[in-house]
Amino acid sequence: MSEPRVLPAPVARPWRVFAAAGAGVVAIFLNISGLTVALPTITRELDASPAQSTAVVLAYMLVTTALILVFGRVADLVGRRPLYLAGIGLFTAATALCAVAFSPWLLIAARMLQGVGAAAFVTNNTALLTDVFPAAQLGRALGWNATVAALAQVIGPVVGGAATAVAGWRGLFLVTLPFGLVALVASIFVVPRAAGQRGSGERFDALGAVLSTVALAAAVVALSPDVPVSPWPSAAVAAGAAAAFVVVQIRRTHPLVDVGLFRIRAVTLVLLAALSNAVATYAIVIMISLYGQGGGLDPAQAGLLVVPVALGTVVAAAATGRLMRRFAPRALAVTGMGLNAVGSVGVALTLADDAATLWPLAPWLAVLGAGTGLFMTPSTSVLMLTAPARRRGIANGLRSTLQNVGYLFSAALALGVATAGLDEQARRAAFAGTLGGVDAAQLAAFVGNLRLACLLFAALSVLGLVVCLFFPRRGPMPALVVADAPPETAAVAETTVR
Incomplete structure (x- = not known):
């Protein structure tokens, strides 16, 4: 295990660092959520095959997920500031490459570079804020940091859909680019050189x-x-x-992961539940976007269609702070998983064979989002309360990593199930949002696949609910107990100070 490390003194104006980092958070999560509605346009305009369309989504997620713990450890060894700046710089440069890509494979390569940069940035974001903020302001700063990510997640489909409708799929990356540039330039000037100094010389x-x-x-x-x-x-x-x-x-x-944490029953249960929640919820937004554009919505309308998921998450996460003063974390986590299952089943039952009526999906999507928002904070609270104090950062890093693994598997599973059994023309049409041109049998098969995927995700939510039932019995607690790990939405993958 790492030796205790003396952290640098908080800086005089930490909110400047927060503002610079916030621009980077907006860039990354705007890009993540906006891609869900831009994917059909990418498929059409680059004439991408189904395999290439899948890779546009999964390549970024695979690289980011694989490097979260790696870069967290590297930051301990070489210092946070250089890795943080290199991350946002690489992400910004790769975003520019995405905007000018002229073939699917070039776009996939640029997306992989984006993933490397995003992993280096996001892994160090929370830890950097912890370095520069005094203890009295840290909880507030981390809460606002999660809020910025959540808002970016909410507006991502809307902004990405509008940009795609106006300027084609490149519009998503062109909208993202200024935020990355602002974050890079501002961070160079305001992030102190003493933040996250080099560690104790341990081996990687x-x-x-x-x-x-x-x-x-x-x-x-x-x-x-x-x-x-x-x-x-x-x-x-x-x-x-x-x-x-x-x-x-x-x-x-000096391992990359402290597997000894899995010997603690409550820690293992929370990590399993977090993985189940991520797999069961993440990719439904991708499927609904493909379904909506296949039913005749343009990218901007599809962006509005999936907003209820993010809005439900934000509202529920905001309310959870008060609810935790009255209800045990186990009860809230179980309820959240139950809402996920109800929302997924509702989506499956509401999907129409002809994809002509789409807006009745909105309430079920909001229920699904609310379930995730209600699950996140209490489950993280249980993790922070049951992990040893000196290992809470590593425990939260494991949670973030498994959450990202869940997002990755969710997307791979959803795209695989949604297009299973379709002929090549229908599979291309599914990714391109042009299902109106395929025969009725193939369209019915696609919608049936979506229903099956939603029911599969509902079953995973029920499995997660069962896991949550075995969480420790704890009474209501002050909301401040979760200051170490604020509510997060979608792919907010952050590793705290080790």
Whole structure:
């Protein structure tokens, strides 16, 4: 384990650092949520195959997920400021490359570079704020940081859809670019050089980093329907790499992941529940966007269609602070998972075969979002209360990583199930948002696949609900107990100070 590290003194004007970092948070999460409505236009205008369309989404998520813990550890060794600046700089440059990409493969490569930059930035964001804010203001700063991410997540589909409607799919990246530039330039001037100074000279677990990346990549390949080989060899590689990773982490003096945390029953339960929640909820927005544009909505309208998910999350997360003073975290987490299941079933039952009536989906999407918002804070609270104080940062890093793993698997699973059994023309039309041109049988099969995926996600929510039932029995608590890990929405993957 790492030796205790003396943190730098808070800076005189920490809110300047917050503002600079906030611009980067907006850039990253605007880009993430906006892509859900831009994907059909990307598919059409770049003439992308179904495999390439899938890769546009998954390549970014795979790279980001694989590097969260890696960059968290690297920051401990080389210092946070250089990695933070390199991350936002690379993300901004890669966003510009995305905007000028002229082929699907170039866009996928640029998205992977975006993922590298986003992982370096987001991994260090919370830790950097912890370095520069005094203890009395830290909870407020972290809460506002999560709020900025949540708002960016809410407006992402709207802004991305409008930009795509006006300027094509490149409009999403052109809208994102100024935020990245502002974050980079401002951070160079306001982030103190003393923030997150180099650590104690411990060795980096390179083998663990490679094994974790191989396990994730192989698992995604196994889940993808567009890989022209049997999924079983990839699944075997994923299982073997994951097993080897665990063995290496147990034997390492300075491991990438402290697997000893999994010996704490409550910690393991929270991490399993967080993974279930992420898999069960993330990709429904992607499916509804494809369904809506296939039913005749333009990108701007599709962006509005999926907003209820994010709005439900934000409203529920904001209300959870007060609810935690009256109800136990276990009760709130169970209720949140239950709402996820209800919302998913409601979406499945409301989907119309001809995709002509779309707005009745909105209430169910809001219920789904509210479930996620109600689950996040109490589950994180349980994690922070049951993990040893000196290991809370690592525990929250594991939660963020498994949450991102869930997002990645959710997208891969949804895209695979949604297009299963369709012919090549229908699969291309599904990604391109042009389902109106396929025959009725293929359209009915696509909608049936979406219903099946929603029911599968509902079952995963029920599984998560059962896990939450075994959370520790604790009474109501002050809302301030979650200051270490504020409410987060969608892919807010942050690692706190170790």
